[in-house]
Amino acid sequence: MTTTNSSNVVLDINNLVVGLGRKADAHRIIDDLSLQVHEGETLCLVGESGSGKSVTSLTVMGLQQKGTLVPSGGSVKLVGEELLTATDRRLRQLRATRMAMIFQEPMTALNPVVPVGRQIDEVLRAHTDLDSRARRQKILAMMEHVRLPDVERIFSSYPHRLSGGQRQRIMIAMALVLEPKLLIADEPTTALDVTTQKQILTLIRDLQRDHGTAVLFITHDMGVVAEIADRVAVMRHGRLVEAGPLQDVLRTPKMDYTRNLLSSVPSLVPRAPRPETSEPVVLEANELSKIYRERSLYGKAREVAAASNVTLTLRKGRTLGIVGESGSGKSTVARCIVRLIDPTSGGVRLAGREISDLSRRLLQPHRQKIQIIFQDPYRSLNPRVTVGESIAEGPINYGMPRKDALARARELLELVHLPPDAISRYPHQFSGGQRQRIAIARALALDPDVLVADEAVSALDVSVQAQVLDLLDEIQRRLGIALLFITHDLRVAAQICDDVAVMQRGRVVEQGPAAEVLTNPQQAYTRALLDAAPGRGWDFANFRPVSEGIVATA
């Protein structure tokens, strides 16, 4: 979209080195990094967690943790001005006026006790001499510019009154109100739903076009890259792996790491459907509802249906996906099915036995038939209990002798491809992906018929995600287990599910074989969801746009 020429370089990073601590031999978090962002251009900086993307952006802004992350070499120039040697005072002057930043978590990036209008106002008060009326006008205009509704009301609202998307718009308004030359966006849409993500990406694109801003866009999501990037820079272990125009990097990646990264991105095109089976039904949910009543001291109770009339069927050895945005009720359904919470009405049949109305005590023998894996492997394992104990705890509770249970734990660790000595180690000694393997082993320890995976791969990097998905697939083939897979990620759903149910506001709006629902959706909501999936036009694993793939196979 933009031709690159050296005359309009906005951000120029050369041979940047950032060390951990001040010592000369300190570990290098950023190692010899060079990149340029030009006027009106979006450079996407991609890489997996720990690759140094965020440290790079914080170093540019001068916001890195002082004393811990120390830039020890190279240079960072903003429109020709060196930033690494700039005084704190000068950096403060440059922030928001020449360079601005938006962050990943709109939920926490705004001060909860200050109205959002005043938070934008602070930028103007710090950097301009405008009087309060002029400032207010400028802010309201900017808020309209980022397409916020009802700006007068939002101006005086506190952040907790706004949705995630609205908060991110406020952040963008705050960042761009003084028209900086450089906008750094650090995973600005990662915490948002896909439909909101699409709106925010479009907004950033439009604003950039109108103002000629240079954007350094940090993300781990190749889909987002395909949507927004002019050029792409891939980072790994603090080093630049490769950089180039979007089409070049996606079509003809030069480095193996980039190829692997792209190959790991699950395709939105559903995998070839497995033949229908006549295996027995292991799990049924019948018109399952969960209604929360919000009571208040005075005034009437408010009812919120987190799930209403959800009906699902899952056969042995099959995978059923529940997809939807946050707040759609997918986790509520999962938790009702596992009876972590009690459904308000409706039934759950596990292997033909109704369990929704069993008391806690009577439920006990049925619990082992259905097990759950949670999203965050960093918090779902008890940090003070060894991995072996965690896995063996379930069987021991069901009467297995301790020795046998530990022997079983060792077998399970082998099944999830972890070394046998993992049994006596603690969770913090493992990476995120390894921990999720441990969580899978723990869930399998009771020989369940049904495994519920609640966003089980969402917190993982794509390459690790691919490995865990492969593992689940392998386990399903070996053990004939049924899988209920809750995810917001349509790519993941397309690759692992036989059937999917799409949920919106507590209801299942569409249900059927994955190949049909995800390629030929009947409902407007499903279509909108698919339409909003970033990078839907790209088949990353085959290094080509989806359209070319269709032509090639036709």
Place this chain on the structure above:
Amino acid sequence: MLGYLLRRILAAIPVMGVVALFVFLLLRLTPGDPAAILAGDNATPEQLDRIRTSLGLNEPIYIQFYTWVAKLLHGDLGVSLISNKPILEMIGPRLEPSIAVALATITLSILVAVPLGVIAAWKHGTWIDRFVMGLSVLGFSVPVFVIGYVLIQFFAIDLRWVPVQGYKSIMSACAKAPPNSLSTLQAAACVRDSFGPFFERLILPTCTLSFIYVALIARMTRASMLDVLGEDYVRTARAKGIGETGVLLRHALRNAAVPVITVIGSGFALLISGVVVTESVFNLPGIGRLTVDAVLARDYPVIQAMILLTSGIYVGVNLLIDVAYTLLDPRIRY
């Protein structure tokens, strides 16, 4: 907000009811005959009988409770067994010194401790931080009476800047006239004329007590600020190019305030009721000493009154703390 206040005040009624019941039962549940306890070891049977009748002890217990509460609601706290004076008259004049010292101490402590805590958190890990924390440990560990006597020796005896001990009411200039006979203007004149003596006698007890509260509040402020300084919105504030003062005060401190307010509130309630040592060292006629005297003399009606008073103060202060929360943090709504 008004509705919330009203609901909170209404909710305080059952709390105070439970306290009243407990206080009432205190005397009845003490082993032995309450009349015998009240009358002492050498009472004759006639004396016991008289006490029993006068206290209504021959009535059923619920009637006794009802009568007692009814009296209480009319402001009749009973009569001291030792001095035979109405308890209300005993407590009244003693509230002023206690409240004066407590208010002064809390004000001074906040003015000193909050900036110390903020600076310590801002300069986390440096010698400033270690110095403030060292000071805080000292404040906690040196006994109050030691600090009190050291201050007296230095400022009152050696330097003669302030009186050694004692207390002068803020209305002492017109001490002869009963307070409610004065017009507002006259009362204001009294306060103006007696403020000097009142204030200079307040300085040493206030400084003495402040040591421990400065230690407590500074520590709490520092811990709370450290949490908040790691928050994303503080990073956002810095990314906006706001100066450090603005970041610390406008963004961090207000968010860090809730736990600090909690500590300040409970500290204030403690101060009113539990500063016996300081009152002894500085010979202040406050309610702490009244309580201790009553306990030592087994003056049960006075003990009952003091428990009621203390509980009332706690309930009131807690209400204020909760209201302060809603003012500080718009997310807190009840």
